[in-house]
Amino acid sequence: MNYGRLGLTEPGGSSTQSLSNEPIPQTRKCKLKFLLILASILIVASAISAAIVVGLRKKADLAETRLQRRPTQAISRTCSQTRYRSLCVNSLLDFPGALTASDRDLVHISVNMTLNRFGRALYVASGISNLNMDLHVRSAYEDCMELLDDSVNLLSSSLTSIGSSAESTQDIMTWLSAALTNQDTCSDGFDQLNGYVKNQMSDRLKDLSELVSNCLAIFAAAGGNEDFSGVPIQNKRRRLLNSDNEEQHELSGKHKKFPKWLSRRDRMLLDMPAPAIRADITVSNDGNGTYKTIAEAIKKAPEYSNRRFIIYVKAGKYVETDLKVGRKKTNIMFMGDGKGKTVISGGRSVQDKMTTFHTASFAATGAGFIARDMTFENWAGPSKHQAVALRVGADHAVVYRCNVVGYQDTLYVHSQRQFYRECDIYGTVDFIFGNAAVVFQACTIHARKPLPYQKITITAQNRKDPNQNTGISIHACKIVAEPDLENEKGAFPTYLGRPWKMYSRTVYMLSYFGDHINPRGWLEWNGAFALDTLYYGEYQNYGPGSALGQRVKWSGYHVITSTVEASRFTVGQFIYGTAWLPGTGVAFLAGLST
Secondary structure, three states, X not given: OOHHHOOOOOOOOOOOXXXXXXXOOOXXXXXXXXXXXXXXXHHHHHHHHHHHHHHHHHHHHXXXXXXOOOOOHHHHHHHOOOOOHHHHHHHHHOOOOHHHOOHHHHHHHHHHHHHHHHHHHHHHXXXXXXXOOOHHHHHHHHHHHHHHHHHHXXXXXXXXXXXXXXXXXXXXXXXXXXXXXXXXXXXXXXXXXXXXXXXXXXXHOOOHHHHHHHHHHHHHHHOOOOEEXXXXXXXXXXXXXXXXXXXXOOOOHHHHHXXXXXXXXHHHHHHOOHHHOOOOEEEOOOOOOOEOOHHHHHHHOOOOOOOOEEEEEOOEEEEOOOOEEOOOOOOEEEEOOOOOOEEEEEXXXXXXXXXXXXXXXXXXXXXXXXXEOOEEEEOOOHHHOOOOOEEEOOOOEEEXXXXXXXXXXXXXXXXXXXXXXXXXXXXXXXXXXXOOEEEEEOOEEEEOOOOOOOOEEEEEEOOOXXXXXXXXXXXXXXXXXXXXXXXXXXXXXXXXXXXXXXXXXXXXXXXXXXXXXXXXXXXXOOOOOOXXXXXXXXXXXXXXXXXXXXXXXXXXXXEOOOHHHHHOOOHHHHXXXXXXXXXXXXXXXXXXXX
């Protein structure tokens, strides 16, 4: 998160200078590459839309002249469902075929138009890559370029999936939600900066967030997506949960407990002892492996792999920089020798003049990412403020039996669908944050002693748009205090969360609360901000900190009493997607009951 999200702490020193005389860093992508990417994107988008555009183009030209760019009834109806109506109307009027399109066609056209805008923005923004920038500005700029590239891919996937099947609905909602989160993250990175680069990027990326928001609203309305007090309701066309449970019973032995969204082989991989698994690459910093560094292993992993590619990291402490499983590295599994034995460690923080997004000791954005039996840590300490240990923006990501250790901003659940099982997560301020659709199950969440006068906040969820299918669900977990806090818990109140963005959504269900949890339960971000639009819920939690009598009285806070409402935050409904979990081999509860 950016300096504007410090809230409970004083921000560290940050440079606001945009340009300097420092040498130009080597950029990761050249302008020619962006030209090729843009060309490919536009070719694909044009091919996908040809059936619609070819048939409507001549009529559209005639209609535009006749109507003098007045919106059709279909455009008016479609845009009336969005949050940015004028932008919706004007952008559709400028796109070929829109003036003679039906309501249904406009769903497709709105995504296609937005994809084209993102493609152009990616290319144009690359044109300033050679400017001299100080470290903080360079960090924010590179974040935006990575996130733009990712968003182009997400929008392209959405475009090709529209209308393909009933089960693609949640995929598209996830991808559009992630594209919107990407733009929000890009803006946050420049939040405390000023100068030429920020101004140039603001101009080049203008309206992109609003365009994606409109796509989300249009698609949600067309698909009949409903919302119950902020809780997503499963599409009626999707398979019922009881039929999923019936299929679950077809699995034999201990693998019955594993989720359906992972393949049978992955299910076995996550349950087998490490020595029994044949890895594709072995990393050992003592030289007794394929490679000595994790960076080398990631580099050698295939791109766009359809099969599970396993990287076994032997016991040891690995201190490397810029460790990232990028979006092209799909279906990568990292396997260690156990919590506290295989340790990926880093110490970068925002005080090193970089964005929060950039500080992660390890990051993963490639779909199908799995990590098991490892520790991810950031040892920067509480005085360095934001310092991420693990950042995940990979769709269908699973983290199993791992430690995630830090202080402020420990675990960045950035975007898309994620599942954490039997993990230990340590931190102080906002130490589980982001805008993924994420479920934590059978995890232990450890509150640590913060800086003097700080309050401890476990979550800071940043759902920005009411149509995003995102949120944090903490199910059957334990919320405990570390020994250093236990002795002074009266001086450092602990809260379940606070709303980073307007539609923040977090639920705790069937979890144990220690007595360090403040009786109010939840903390304001800034006065009355988001208290009416957030969705915070508690369902049948237990322990000394679970008493509800003194909880906040916000209209967005819910004491959940309905099992139907609570079930919407379970694995089976909240992150079900396209049945991706069972193949990972991670045990899970599909519903509420144990």
